[in-house]
Amino acid sequence: MKTVLTVAGSDCSGGAGIQADIKTIAAHGVYAMSAITALTAQNTTGVRAVMDVTPEFLRQQLDCIFTDIRPDAVKIGMVSNANLICVIADALREYDAPNVVLDPVMVSTSGSRLLKEDAQDAMAKRLLPLADLITPNIPEAQALSGITVNTREDMERAGRLLAKRYGCAVLVKGGHQKEEANDFLFKDKTGRWFYGKRIDSKNTHGTGCTLSSAIACNLAKGRGLADSIEMAKRYLAGALASGLDLGQGSGPLDHGFANSQTEFYSD
Numbered sequence: 700m701k702t703v704l705t706v707a708g709s710d711c712s713g714g715a716g717i718q719a720d721i722k723t724i725a726a727h728g729v730y731a732m733s734a735i736t737a738l739t740a741q742n743t744t745g746v747r748a749v750m751d752v753t754p755e756f757l758r759q760q761l762d763c764i765f766t767d768i769r770p771d772a773v774k775i776g777m778v779s780n781a782n783l784i785c786v787i788a789d790a791l792r793e794y795d796a797p798n799v800v801l802d803p804v805m806v807s808t809s810g811s812r813l814l815k816e817d818a819q820d821a822m823a824k825r826l827l828p829l830a831d832l833i834t835p836n837i838p839e840a841q842a843l844s845g846i847t848v849n850t851r852e853d854m855e856r857a858g859r860l861l862a863k864r865y866g867c868a869v870l871v872k873g874g875h876q877k878e879e880a881n882d883f884l885f886k887d888k889t890g891r892w893f894y895g896k897r898i899d900s901k902n903t904h905g906t907g908c909t910l911s912s913a914i915a916c917n918l919a920k921g922r923g924l925a926d927s928i929e930m931a932k933r934y935l936a937g938a939l940a941s942g943l944d945l946g947q948g949s950g951p952l953d954h955g956f957a958n959s960q961t962e963f964y965s966d
């Protein structure tokens with residue numbers, strides 16, 4: 700069985716962060732492991748509190764994982780402070796982690812900051828260069844590149860600049876556009892669009908976490924990057940289109956929409 704590690708924050712309401720990642724990884728038939736960077740108290744309406752783990756404790760989690768069950772891919776999500784960023788960077792390098800997909804989480808869907816302002820620099824300098832793929836949404840691409848991103852051409856310019864600066868592939872996600880859900884990949888000096896039909900739903904809590912975890916699963920299975928993104932977008936569209944409607948705000952996705960072996964459980 701292939702294995703994926705998620706290094707991210709816990710979302711107690713189950714729609715984003717570690718919980719979304721583990722559900723996604725399990726739905727892909729891949730073995731999920733987690734190193735938790737923070738506990739968050741949040742739900743579909745917003746984030747109330749964040750409690751970071753200590754750098755020492757994060758290091759212990761990473762050591763336990765890498766010295767026993769080696770991950771075939773690593774997804775990195777919310778990491779809110781510079782010390783934790785440095786611990787992850789050191790461990791990725793020491794253990795020569797494969798297939799690193801980094802979602803540079805800065806602000807939650809509901810608008811709360813999940814990356815301390817003074818940690819953005821550490822993330823850019825220490826972590827982005829170690830990633831194989833980074834997956835910024837439009838505001839994150841804007842913050843990291845310094846380019847104002849409104850149009851498709853802006854997404855292309857920001858993707859190209861970030862790929863050159865950090866030496867990794869860049870997927871600029873278009874979920875924050877009004878009418879489209881198209882994402883732009885820039886890799887090895889070549890750009891490519893992934894077109895997605897926009898699904899009309901307010902329940903988009905955790906779309907970014909889900910997409911990056913699904914990409915990591917496909918990479919762990921040995922697929923190429925473009926195929927991995929294509930399949931991850933298809934999985935995400937299915938989880939959105941399934942129509943789950945929970946909570947009073949921006950609700951979670953139905954990560955198990957494709958589970959068909961109902962002989963093991965029934966309603």
Ligand SMILES: Nc1ncnc2c1ncn2[C@@H]1O[C@H](COP(=O)(O)OP(=O)(O)OP(=O)(O)O)[C@@H](O)[C@H]1O
Binds near residue numbers: 906908
């Ligand atoms: N309404 C939608 N219909 C179809 N695809 C969508 C929709 N919203 C987002 N997506 C897709 O979901 C993926 C995540 O994109 P998005 O820009 O929403 O990430 P994000 O802002 O990081 O997510 P999060 O809300 O978890 O922080 C992208 O592939 C995007 O195209």
Ligand SMILES: Cc1ncc(CO)c(N)n1
Binds near residue numbers: 739804806
């Ligand atoms: C823990 C966590 N990670 C990421 C996001 C981004 O959606 C969130 N809301 N919570």
